[in-house]
Amino acid sequence: MPSWSDHPRGRTRTAEVSLACLAMSFRPEAIKGTGETGVIDYRLARQQVIQQFRKGRLSRLDVCDAHPELRRAAAAASQSTDEPCPICEDENVNLVTYAFGPRLPAHGRCITKASELAKLSRGRAQVACYVVEVCPACAWNHLTRVFHVGGGS
Numbered sequence: 001m002p003s004w005s006d007h008p009r010g011r012t013r014t015a016e017v018s019l020a021c022l023a024m025s026f027r028p029e030a031i032k033g034t035g036e037t038g039v040i041d042y043r044l045a046r047q048q049v050i051q052q053f054r055k056g057r058l059s060r061l062d063v064c065d066a067h068p069e070l071r072r073a074a075a076a077a078s079q080s081t082d083e084p085c086p087i088c089e090d091e092n093v094n095l096v097t098y099a100f101g102p103r104l105p106a107h108g109r110c111i112t113k114a115s116e117l118a119k120l121s122r123g124r125a126q127v128a129c130y131v132v133e134v135c136p137a138c139a140w141n142h143l144t145r146v147f148h149v150g151g152g153s
């Protein structure tokens with residue numbers, strides 16, 4: 001199982017790492033919201049980030065930092081919503097689902113089809129699915145929910 005005990009914000013902009021390198025290192029920790037250990041309600045965590053932004057305590061650079069891999073997925077393999085981006089309000093956010101688990105790549109598998117999810121659900125291994133909202137315009141991103149499939153459940 002991936003560990004997300006480290007706070008992701010501490011590691012996001014440490015250096016000028018190449019995009020290719022970033023893509024290679026994509027982990028659940030790259031998803032904003034996974035670092036709030038113990039926060040079950042991701043909507044609440046999301047609200048807190050948005051509030052901090054509106055109060056000026058977080059900059060656009062802080063909150064609009066979607067991992068390049070996430071942005072690619074948001075453009076190519078996402079589900080659109082009618083929910084406007086809470087930061088730029090220019091576009092609606094897209095939902096991207098990543099599955100992490102045994103026999104899946106360490107960087108997760110981006111789920112693009114319902115049939116893929118159904119297949120994972122029938123599997124013996126439990127798989128954690130992370131649903132992330134991403135704004136294609138400004139790169140705002142936040143974990144929306146986590147659910148588990150498979151494992152005989």
Ligand SMILES: [Zn+2]
Pocket residue numbers: 085086087088089090091135136137138139140
């Ligand atoms: Zn936006």
